[in-house]
Amino acid sequence: MAILGIESTAHTASVGIVGDRAEVLGLASDMYRPPAGGIHPREAANHHVELLPGLVRQALDAAGVGPESIDAVAFAQGPGLGPCLRAGATVARILALSWEKPLVPVNHCVAHVEIARVLSGLDDPLLLYASGGNTQVIAYGRGRYRVLGETLDVGIGNFLDKLWIELGGTFPGGPALELEARQGHELVELPYSVHGMDVAFSGMLTAALAQHRKGVGRPDLAFSVESTAYAMLTEITERALAHRQRDSVVLGGGVACNERLRSMVRTMVEERGGTMFAPPRAMCVDNGAMIAWTGRLAFDAGLTVPVESSAVQPRQRTDLVPTPWRPA
Ligand code: AMP
Ligand code: MG
Secondary structure (H helix, E strand, O other): OEEEEEEOOOOEEEEEEEOOOOOEEEEEEEEOOOOOOOOOHHHHHHHHHHHHHHHHHHHHHHHOOOHHHEEEEEEEEEOOOHHHHHHHHHHHHHHHHHHOOOEEEEEHHHHHHHHHHHHHOOOOOEEEEEOOOOEEEEEEEOOEEEEEEEEOOOOHHHHHHHHHHHOOOOOOHHHHHHHHHOOOOOOOOOOOOEEOOEEOOHHHHHHHHHHHHOOOOHHHHHHHHHHHHHHHHHHHHHHHHHHHOOOEEEEEOHHHHOHHHHHHHHHHHHHOOOEEEOOOHHHHOOOHHHHHHHHHHHHHOOOOOOHHHOOOOOOOOHHHOOOOOOOO
């Protein structure tokens, strides 16, 4: 039997159907791309409302199953943009009611950890979660997933997107900056902003744009931004490993698609004698399969929610959600 999972926390609407051993039976996604500028929550939510019913159908068709094969419907309850979350939750509630299936709430950040954990085969890795809106180092401890370090201002992906748009590009900026950075080689100085276990990016955005106005070209700027920002993430991940006496790291989030980030974290972890695992790109970015898989774990541990108390939680905190499938 399978779980159907719905992801809609930000720009991506996605429906995944996952089997008992985390095999992805069907996955259908569509990303909202604003015509100009960043994401407008209401516009993204409209996109999700329009596309999700078709994505449900596509995922079922890809899996070759009907509603009778679905054990439960899981949805991303938070954190995320309120209107976007509500779009996904509404579709999940309708499916749960009309198919007469239990509804399972899933925390989006925990889902990134769980999909990477099962795909890696690592029992208790640390997660470096680097996405558009989130940048966190997460580890399990004392019965909950704990945020050991995080961004103090914007998520790294939002920072890269904003920079690229200011440089004349379009959303999403991260992949375009990665290509541009491969042509760069000169390191210009940018603020290296690590505060204990936390990082900040807004100062780097201001400084990078100032360097650009002074004549630094896009390739060198992109190279320098990647070098500096990913070194900051690698540093806090290393400190978390040392502090928590762990030896393995998994990556998650759209920015974890970046080859440079992958190789910097890999080098650091392997120099410590540990293991680094980066999931395939489709499982790094926001996707319904990770919601379905975490829904499977939660459902098997008895975690369901009645429709009338299934409100979304845009600011849901990783360390406040119960994880009864993991030993305390
Ligand atoms: P997510 O929020 O996890 O869905 O990821 C979306 C974010 O990942 C956006 O900010 C993208 O710019 C960023 N992103 C995607 N691919 C890459 C890449 N190859 N390098 C850097 N950032 C990326
Ligand atoms: Mg995400």
